[in-house]
Amino acid sequence: MAASPAYGEEKGGSSSLGEPEYGHDPASGGIFASDYKRHDDLKEMLDSNKDSLKLEAMKRIVAMIARGKNASDLFPAVVKNVACKNIEVKKLVYVYLVRYAEEQQDLALLSISTFQRGLKDPNQLIRASALRVLSSIRVPIIVPIMMLAIKEAASDMSPYVRKTAAHAIPKLYSLDSDQKDQLIEVIEKLLADKTTLVAGSVVMAFEEVCPERIDLIHKNYRKLCNLLIDVEEWGQVVIINMLTRYARTQFLSPNQNESLLEESAEKAFYGSEEEDTKDAKAEAASLAKRKPYVMDPDHRLLLRNTKPLLQSRNAAVVMAVAQLYFHLAPKAEVGVIAKALVRLLRSHSEVQYVVLQNVATMSIKRRGMFEPYLKSFYIRSTDPTQIKILKLEVLTNLANETNISTILREFQTYIRSMDKDFVAATIQAIGRCATNIGKVRDTCLNGLVQLLSNRDELVVAESVVVIKKLLQMQPAQHSEIIKHMAKLTDNIQVPMARASILWLIGEYCEHVPKIAPDVLRKMAKSFTNEEDIVKLQVINLAAKLYLTNSKQSKLLTQYVLNLAKYDQNYDIRDRARFIRQLIVPTEKSGALNKYAKKLFLAQKPAPILESSFKDRDHFQLGSLSHLLNAKAVGYQELPDWPDEAPDPSVRNVEVPEWTKCTSREKRKDKVEKPFYSDSEGESGPTESADSEPESDSEESGSSSSSGTSSSSSEEEDEEEEEGGSEEQSEDKEGEEEEEEKRKKKKEKGGPRKASPRSVGSEEEEEAEGKKVKKAAGPQGKKGHAESSSEEASASESSSSGSDSGTEAPTVVEAKRRKIPSSKAGPKEISLLDLDDFTPPPPQPVPSSSIISTSLVTDLEGLTLTDTSLAPALLSPAFGAVRTYELLHRMAGEGLSVEYCFSRRPFPGDPHMVAVQIQISNNTDAEVKSLRVSEPKLLAGMRIQEFPEIESLAPGDTASVVMGIDFCDSTQAANFQLCTHTRHFYVSIQPPVGELMAPVFMSENEFRKEQEHLARRGEGKLTGMSEITEKLTLPEKCRSDHAIVQQVTSAANVGRVPCGADNEYRFAAKTVTSGSLVLITLEWREGAAAQLTVNSEKMVIGTMLVKDIIQALAQ
């Protein structure tokens, strides 16, 4: 401690000559200027009017700081320049301020007002930098000011400022931890932010301030998963690590079925076949009792979205994903990380060091994963020793019966290395291979014995130690080796090796009865010159020989003990005294004497040669704690999997919640309505009929949300998930049934076991007892689970109905449907009456469908990188749905038919526009066999009729979907609607806005496409593909929200994020030909605005312009 400042001084003195900062400046006064004088001229320069002088002075001051020299006495002079116009001076002043503010708190306060002014600057970057510096000043007095600034910045328009606010949170927390509660509020708010810029920083703040508040993550979980790939790389690391912990608390272990096997895993997977089959039967029986595991779709989402990041160039990201997979993925999927980790081994040696540590831990648990990459761990003579030793560790872990011969051949090369530490480690490794793989034990032993004649003593010594351990496993067969080693005592000088040999001879003196006393004789001779550990072993050997062969060794033993009695080391004197009392029978000696032989020559268990990396995986991999194998400060324990999954519905994003926290304006019910309609509302007011749209909505969700490029694959995944959740609900039911049974049984057994919570293993039952206290909680939870599973089963039935698609529903399903419909009966009738006048009110949304909805909305986050306004997030596709009349009640003789464009892709044919038709029977007789017939269509148009409705009871309403391919034209589709008695001629004419489906693209893609279109236009006729119209926005249409709402209601388009505040962009593709339609609305001063539509289809473009203007003018 004392040395370092002095050393700094010395450097300072010598530096003034050689360093340019001082050298070229004539004012510095040369070598002889004392410190305070030099500072004097710096002060002068800082006080001058010239920026260049100030800059020069600041540069010199910063150079001083960089060298670690004290410049704190300049504080008053520097802080004056905080408002300097010159940007570089300003920056350097900031640097100075942040460094010394802590020491000069009062003076630092002078600068605060400058930053407060900066916080109000119209330029977002100035706001951000002011907040950054303000929050970096560690002066406790300004905590309230910082708090205020952070809160304000957290709701700033600019995501960059919000990011800075997130950065400021841990700073404030470290300054004053009392602010925790308030900061958590800010964190909660920022967690809801949808921009990638903020995500990483806020999760960092979360980890530092309140990592235990896992509940804050629930609602943001899916969003974080989806944003992940677009977050900057450092943020990705933090988010992935946090999500790993989160997932461990929320999902079930994907390997739970195998966890039983885990113990015997080594054997079962790599052992002999017979064993395997035998075990398998027993296990199969026990597995049968367990419920099959189905992965939570959210769990799957996390795994799926992190996988591409294995391709990151940033080693930390790759490692983070690797640990996530290691801790969370099903066994079969973990393998994907091996390749990426092996790739990192090409990187800098520090990276290698960390990666190899982790690979070493992983390779113990999952050996198979790295086996194909065995050769990548081969050691080069140029590797640093620490890398060599780690690679050796991995190679040893990977050794098995099939590859052991190659590995041993490799080891042979290593043993001849010049790096002796490494050779010693190799010998240890050979020992471990020999213990683990019985087949090669003899080969290894022979090899090691050969090493005993090595010229290098260290090698010999290490071999002796390892051989000793190996021999302990099967001493009887190896008396030859023991003899050979006994001979070595003459030459070998390394104490540890000598001690090992002596121990061996003593332990197995019965196998070498002739040699042992002779060795003792020799040792007795040299006793006084031996090292302490050797002396102790000599005493041990003497004692053991005395007990087995007292005739030959009695005198020798006494001689040794006498020598030891006067040894310098008290341990040795103690030992000698103790042993003498124990083995030499005297009158005084106690009862122990009889047992001396048993004490000394007891069977000793063979040591187990284990990897030092065993069991390190209880630390989260990739963490500092794992590397050090000790808990680091602030390490968050990786929780164990829960026995039972917590309620997954907590992750469902409920619309009102986030509208409340992200938008300042309150929205009316009407606005919210379309949102619900996404899942249920549009499908009509009857629950009985919602089966088909239900599945539609899910499909539409997936395809509309995923980008253009990958829609197909995503869709598949989505379906997988759906399947998963269905199965899960089935499981739940099954489980519940069983539970009921068990409950009944147990109730007889006694009240203590009144709440069994899981089916399956005995262990869990045992655990039950401990959990009795919690019984009340789970009970409540269970109730909830039951109800949700009921709902789930309902949705299951409905989705199975949808499987049949356009075919007529089967009788069974019809029966099922009747049950809920009768429940909802009376309510519906009243709704129906209102139907003529108002659009259908929102339906209560069952929880099962919320999952799909929220998934959809969350997926939208993928492309929203820069939207700052909450209203913009209103899913564009869900604008208020207009219904049109197909057949009036009067004209249809009591049968009224309405239709609307549900804005979902029509299942089965992506080129068709889905038309939702709602038929109400207002007559008092049953209407039978409702169907479509004799469509009269223009060339190219196609129609997909809805399945015939067999009967519609009086007062009942049916809702069906039909698909029409309009060929991207607004020509009407004419057809007949037939009942069993009548035919009605009807026609559906689509508004132009319904002929398209939204496309999600990024700002750049949009620009690119727009230019692309513009250029194509040039080839033909300018203006062909672009229509521009000026318009005036009416009063009520001047908010962002209103504009977006109006445009999306006029046309089925998706909003494109846009950097500029006064510009709105939308994109869509026509349904039939898939040509792009791009809409740009530029809002100029006041009410003026300009609308531009780019489309290859000129007609569509022109009509769309008209429609949108009309919508906006309303």
Add this chain to the structure above:
Amino acid sequence: MIHSLFLINASGDIFLEKHWKSVVSRSVCDYFFEAQERASEAENVPPVISTPHHYLLSVYRHKIFFVAVIQTEVPPLFVIEFLHRVVDTFQDYFGVCSEVMIKDNVVVVYEVLEEMLDNGFPLATESNILKELIKPPTILRTVVNTITGSTNVGDQLPTGQLSVVPWRRTGVKYTNNEAYFDVIEEIDAIIDKSGSTITAEIQGVIDACVKLTGMPDLTLSFMNPRLLDDVSFHPCVRFKRWESERILSFIPPDGNFRLLSYHVSAQNLVAIPVYVKHNINFRDSSSLGRFEITVGPKQTMGKTVEGVMVTSQMPKGVLNMSLTPSQGTHIFDPVTKLLTWDVGKINPQKLPSLKGSMNLQAGTSKPDENPTINLQFKIQQLAISGLKVNRLDMYGEKYKPFKGIKYMTKAGKFQVRT
């Protein structure tokens, strides 16, 4: 996260310190010096050192230790990767990263470090953004600055951080628009005594130098993308597009950057372009040893092997070597026992060889191990894996850029055991 950073030179002087949170006394480095003493060589200093109150994470590059001080749990790779990024940035700014350079540009270094971390958490690590914030010093600018008194700090505020493509600066303009791509492959191999390959892998990178105006959107496609077994991308590459079409589609950063690094798996047979014939003998009886190596081309696809350099670490017992090369120059350093032979080009008609004798320390037994031979070489105009770029297209801008692709094969960690 990262608390402080100390830069330490080979002689153990701390020549720069930077703190992002409250100041940590430089005496914390004493623990580092201790570890440094214990390790025989600089590469053997453990990258992570635990001290009672802090953890020291270090990287060693360009003969400088970059020691980061942290106080709480943080993924070690996070810090290490960041430190390497710092070094890369310095290299990018000053051309070389050396103690002298850092001392000469201490203010710029300090400003850059200030921007890279905020409260110890990385803020701006893209060199494109940093260069917009703080202009790298050039001779011209230094001259201009001293005359006019203008600064190195960018006067307009950076917008790069706000954009959707944070790696590219805005408003790029060039009169000559050009995009060059270098496909560089390195062969990592271990060859055993008898000349058979124990392990061989190809590690490749595509380094790009893109100087294009505006916001170009490039796509690069390969003739045989299936060769690439494992890839890692610059963040600008659209991953989805690669997954589905095996096409690299990206908006490039401005200037030099590494677009892609890839791995051609060991399962594919790797062509080994050179062979080494060696005869190294230590005789037990005498204090002389024989040394003879010959290098020759093997599978070079008709290209010349250039820049061949042979290095070998001799056993400690070797006192001196008297050798004669048939071409090139050789040096044996009797202190470090390192033999270096700069061969140059291999002429297949007249294979280069190095022959002679070694003087061994008298009285000591012969070394157990023959030295391993490390080989370096270069082959121009050849990607040994056979990877070929098919085409490069540009969208989004109207001009026609000049495009160029260069292939090269190099030895990576190429080792011959003897």
